[in-house]
Every structure is written in structure tokens, then in C-alpha cells.
Amino acid sequence: MPSQAVLRWFASFAPHPIAVSWRERLRASLGALLGIAAMGASVHWLLGPEAVVPYLIAPMGASAVLLFGVPASPLAQPWSFIGGNLVAATLGVISAMWIGNPIVASAVALAAAIGVMFALRCIHPPSGAVALTAVLGGPAIHALGLRFVIEPVALQSAVLLGSAIVYHAVTGHRYPHVSRAAAQTPPGIAGVTRADLEAIVRERGELLAVAADDLESVVHEAQLLAYARSFSELTCEAIMSRDAVSVSSDTTAAAAWRLLERHRIKALPVVDAARRVVGIVTRTDFVGRTAFGLRGPRNKRRSLWRSADETHRVDDLMTPNVRTVDPHLPVAKLIPVFAHYGHHHIPVVDHSRRLIGMITQSDLIGGLHRQTQTQARELKTA
The missing domain is CATH 1.10.560 (GROEL; domain 1)
Structure with a gap:
């Protein structure tokens, strides 16, 4: 009826919910x-x-x-x-x-x-x-x-x-806005590519108020969440690296850098005497930190940085408010932590905030892949 069509038309004016806290x-x-x-x-x-x-x-x-x-x-x-x-x-x-x-x-x-x-x-x-x-x-x-x-x-x-x-x-907000890198699509999933998104936008022929990088990231994160949802029993404890290398806050910056180089890792949890996590230091924290006794190499074959003194400590450059996760947290709930906060390394702690492991994006993707292979073998033998 015409009246119902008019009501539906007016109903279309209703604003969409705003997912902002x-x-x-x-x-x-x-x-x-x-x-x-x-x-x-x-x-x-x-x-x-x-x-x-x-x-x-x-x-x-x-x-x-x-x-x-x-x-x-x-x-x-x-x-x-x-x-x-x-x-x-x-x-x-x-x-x-x-x-x-x-x-x-x-x-x-x-x-x-x-x-x-x-x-x-x-x-x-x-x-x-x-x-x-x-x-x-x-x-x-x-x-x-x-x-x-x-x-x-x-x-x-x-x-x-x-x-x-x-x-x-x-206030800890990103501006100017830097687009997040798209999440890695797990093996076995036909991912939407950047070219697919650009083709759709071109076909629409109108300006979308979202950057292409952000749109790609959202699509891939949604794929990864949907993929992880099928592994509700998979927890952080199952995919974390247990031999996490850590440092204390009074470790020198030069010593921390040598650990990053020696173990070929990108982040070090900072712990106190009881191994409670009090911060994190990453390779990014060392960029431009010549004042911390670190200077560039003379040739490309040498380490990116080499120590010049041992006076500056980790607590001079670490990030104190570090995000951590519980070992029993389902992997499906871990995805947004990586996706929405720009984290690449997340310490795993017990109920007393003591360090028991570390999760990287590679650990996450690897854990999901192993679970996929396990499920595939179970289906074959069923």
C-alpha cells in the first residue's frame, strides 16, 4: 500500500547506530x-x-x-x-x-x-x-x-x-591518521585483495569517506575474525611462544638492543624482580635514539646500531602501559587486540601479571594454520 511505502521511506531516514564509546x-x-x-x-x-x-x-x-x-x-x-x-x-x-x-x-x-x-x-x-x-x-x-x-x-x-x-x-590517539596494515589472511582463505576493493570503488564512481588502506584492513580483519570464530577452543596459551626473552627496567639500552639483535626479535617485555610485566621496548623505540648511546654503522654488513656507552637504561625509552592477555583468552577475542590497537607483540601473563609467554602476529597466523591442518586431518579420518 502507498501508506506503507511512505512509512518505509521515512524509516530509511533513521540514523545508523554509532559504534563509538x-x-x-x-x-x-x-x-x-x-x-x-x-x-x-x-x-x-x-x-x-x-x-x-x-x-x-x-x-x-x-x-x-x-x-x-x-x-x-x-x-x-x-x-x-x-x-x-x-x-x-x-x-x-x-x-x-x-x-x-x-x-x-x-x-x-x-x-x-x-x-x-x-x-x-x-x-x-x-x-x-x-x-x-x-x-x-x-x-x-x-x-x-x-x-x-x-x-x-x-x-x-x-x-x-x-x-x-x-x-x-x-590523549593517545592517531592523528594525522596512519592507515593500519591489512591483517594477514590465513592459508586456505580466499582473501579480498586491494585490487578488488579499488575495482568496486571505481565502479561506484563516488567518494567514500574511508581510506582504501583502512577499508582493506577492515575487510581482512573481518575475514580473520570469521576464520578464528571456528576455533573457539583455541586459546592464547596454545599459540604463544613460551621462551619469551625479557629484560628488567634497569637493563641498559645498549644491552637491550643486543638482545633484540641476538635473538632476531622485535620486542622485549620489561619485567620486575617478580617477573611482573611493567612495560615493553621495541625496535621502533630505538629509532633516532642516538642520545641513548647508539649510533649507526659504517657499512650495511654491520648491525643497524652499535653501543657507544652503557649509561642509559630501558626505563628511559620503554612503553609503560603495555597491553597484556590472559593465557586462557580465546584466540577469536585476541584478533581485535591486534587489529584495533596496532599491536604486533602482546605479552601473555598469569593472574599476577607475571610473564609466561609472548604472542606475535606470526604466532597467531601459525596457530590458526596448525589448527586448520588438524581439523582437515580429522575430517579425512572421520
Whole structure:
């Protein structure tokens, strides 16, 4: 019936559930508050109380939603934000100068801004409001001319971006967003490839607000989760490496590096006298750490680093808040720990947080593969 069709049409407007924790929502809201406050205060301090330039322009509020609320979106990345705003401001000012009718000038500015942003790969939706502000902002904005591009747009954009970078770093969030590497597809699974995803996106012919790398990673992680779900009885204890090499917090940085080299591993759990895990140190922690008594080799055949002194300790460069897992945790629940937090090495601890093993991505894939082979043999003999 027509009435039912209309109801279904209205029902389609219902928003999809947002899978974001309340903690993350609060973090985003607080970030926007601090970012806008820092931007207004900085511009006021730099330009002085007598400045004719507005301390805040409305489009920055929309940009703050992206930078703090959805920082993983390609639309919120630094180049999209800065490039989109500068492009839109420039084209808006030029349109206002050359076209007398504000409605026509607004339409031309917005259309041109979208086209150029696509060409320069800096799509940022709030930049459309920047273009309209340049045209419809009134005499004060028009009097600025091309100065509007620098003050306030470039200045406010730089301050807001700097605030976002600092805030995300302080709160332990990735920004600018670095796409996660796609999870390895276990043997025996026909994985979706990057080429498959790109072909589908091209066929759709529209912009998706997710990076191709992230999309590939999500698909592969979903495959891996579905694969692991069939092994509900497989636990972390069954796949972990039991002979985990560890160090104490007072071990020298040079000695820790020699252990990494000698055992050809990428991470060392840091334990106290009772072998309770208190941190972790990885090869990445040594990158650029010349101050820790480590310097580069003279030729490629030698070790990546060699010790120059024994004064700096592991606790100077370790990560103290290390993620650990229980040995009885099902492998299916371990996948998200690797996938969503960027971990590559996870210590396995008992109820007293004492180290009993280590799990790497290779351990995970190897364990799933061995389980597959076991199930295949059982099916043959059944």
C-alpha cells in the first residue's frame, strides 16, 4: 500500500547506530572545546584587540567536528583541511570581487571550490562554508580582500590543526591518521585483495569517506575474525611462544638492543624482580635514539646500531602501559587486540601479571594454520 511505502521511506531516514564509546565521544567533545578556545585566544593574542579580522569564523566549527570527532576520515586529514580551506577562501574572494550578484558569486565559488578540491585531493566539506563566508560575510570580510585567505582562514586553520595534533598525541590517539596494515589472511582463505576493493570503488564512481588502506584492513580483519570464530577452543596459551626473552627496567639500552639483535626479535617485555610485566621496548623505540648511546654503522654488513656507552637504561625509552592477555583468552577475542590497537607483540601473563609467554602476529597466523591442518586431518579420518 502507498501508506506503507511512505512509512518505509521515512524509516530509511533513521540514523545508523554509532559504534563509538562514550569515552571517545567525551574525548572528541573536549578536544573541540579546547581547540576552538585555543584558536580564538591565539588569534586574539596575535592580532590584538583592535584587529578588524574576526577571531573566529563559523566554518571552523564544522572543521573541529571532523578533526576531533572523526579524525580517521580522509576528509579530516591535514592536507584536506588546510588545502581545502585555502582553495575555498581564494576562490570565494575572487568570486566576490568579479561577480556583483551575491547569489551567483556564491554558486560559482562553491562549484569552483569543489572542482579544485577534487583536483588537488583536498576535499574538506566545511571548506564550502569558507567559500560562502568570503562571498556573504559582509563589508568587513569584503574589505579584507585576499587578506581573508591569510587572516583569518590560514591563521585559524593552522592553529586549529596544531591544537588537534597536540590533543590527539596527548590523549593517545592517531592523528594525522596512519592507515593500519591489512591483517594477514590465513592459508586456505580466499582473501579480498586491494585490487578488488579499488575495482568496486571505481565502479561506484563516488567518494567514500574511508581510506582504501583502512577499508582493506577492515575487510581482512573481518575475514580473520570469521576464520578464528571456528576455533573457539583455541586459546592464547596454545599459540604463544613460551621462551619469551625479557629484560628488567634497569637493563641498559645498549644491552637491550643486543638482545633484540641476538635473538632476531622485535620486542622485549620489561619485567620486575617478580617477573611482573611493567612495560615493553621495541625496535621502533630505538629509532633516532642516538642520545641513548647508539649510533649507526659504517657499512650495511654491520648491525643497524652499535653501543657507544652503557649509561642509559630501558626505563628511559620503554612503553609503560603495555597491553597484556590472559593465557586462557580465546584466540577469536585476541584478533581485535591486534587489529584495533596496532599491536604486533602482546605479552601473555598469569593472574599476577607475571610473564609466561609472548604472542606475535606470526604466532597467531601459525596457530590458526596448525589448527586448520588438524581439523582437515580429522575430517579425512572421520
